[in-house]
Ligand SMILES: Nc1ncnc2c1ncn2[C@@H]1O[C@H](COP(=O)(O)OP(=O)(O)O)[C@@H](O)[C@H]1O
């Protein structure tokens with residue numbers, strides 16, 4: 561048996577497995593004995609001649625390699641599997657144990673596709689850091705069993721008997737929440753820097769990004785002037801408002817990510833979350849450095865900052881309804897202790913229909929994530945709720961549906977109340 565498999569096995573029966581179908585997680589567990597439990601939902605609709613498989617990716621010490629491999633594995637499976645084979649994201653975790661999440665894919669095939677699928681998986685298990693299991697109906701046809709594949713025989717293991725798959729309760733939080741800290745959201749410059757530095761060997765652009773970073777991140781002297789961050793989903797009116805605030809207050813306007821990172825943004829948007837989020841996190845530190853300088857001369861208005869980085873990352877990491885987000889007050893919503901704290905953060909909110917209307921009128925291209933906001937109402941709700949839960953500083957919500965001038969006046973009132981301008 562592979563040494564990878566050994567490392568997962570000791571707590572095999574404590575693990576929960578989660579398969580994402582149409583954006584919602586379905587859970588099951590494995591047991592040595594069957595006590596008459598139901599067949600888990602993921603297997604209930606599967607026909608008796610169907611066969612299912614899971615491919616879980618081991619987390620090696622090299623997180624960058626694991627993250628890259630997970631993305632590449634999906635491309636490979638989509639390319640090489642028979643088109644009838646259904647592929648769904650899958651994970652396995654120990655409930656409430658941080659960093660216990662192992663990610664992978666769940667495959668559903670039928671008797672016609674099982675040979676090509678099994679050939680592909682046999683090849684994978686021999687060359688890549690994966691744990692493969694197959695699922696088939698037990699002899700009585702009533703239950704389903706899970707068989708772990710051995711690395712050497714590249715076939716279903718005969719030394720270990722199959723485990724029964726049984727339904728499992730949904731855990732308190734979405735399993736991805738267990739791995740958010742320092743994988744999706746970075747809470748210090750050093751953590752994000754470390755990821756970017758390790759990317760240097762495989763992504764040449766990472767070296768260029770490292771060269772743009774401030775040499776020191778310790779808080780400079782507090783800026784003399786107020787620093788106001790404007791947050792909100794795409795097309796809520798941030799650009800319109802930040803331009804007006806700049807003119808009205810004689811302020812300096814800074815975007816995050818900063819302009820110096822623009823040439824590299826599209827490149828990092830293609831990378832897996834670990835790398836992509838480290839890029840945006842570092843962008844905030846560059847902006848913070850600029851704030852430190854400009855804030856000694858004028859008020860500073862910042863178009864997106866840490867709230868955007870964390871809220872989009874958290875909302876993407878978990879799926880399903882808002883209740884799947886880490887609970888209010890969770891440490892995932894904390895502000896990084898080494899990142900500059902603005903005087904005020906304003907969150908612009910807008911009715912979804914009005915936001916769509918504004919998007920149409922503006923008629924620009926959108927990032928995949930912004931595209932997703934349109935199609936996936938749950939994702940939009942998760943981003944908005946994550947924005948609201950971030951603290952230190954928390955954001956003040958402003959309804960962005962009135963005219964641009966009314967919104968400006970409303971925000972000026974807030975600034976004058978809070979920042980003595
Ligand atoms: N208060 C407002 N009322 C009506 N339309 C607005 C308002 N604020 C902005 N817009 C329009 O909505 C679109 C999106 O605004 P923009 O400032 O570009 O948003 P963001 O920077 O948040 O993506 C633009 O076409 C802009 O002219």
Ligand SMILES: Nc1ccn([C@@H]2O[C@H](COP(=O)(O)OP(=O)(O)O)[C@@H](O)[C@H]2O)c(=O)n1
Pocket residue numbers: 793794795798816817840841843844864865866868869870872873927929930
């Ligand atoms: N400070 C920031 C700013 C943007 N972002 C990311 O950038 C995306 C939005 O940027 P954008 O340029 O499309 O936003 P708009 O200028 O269109 O409002 C979000 O999906 C975030 O993932 C971030 O992570 N941190």
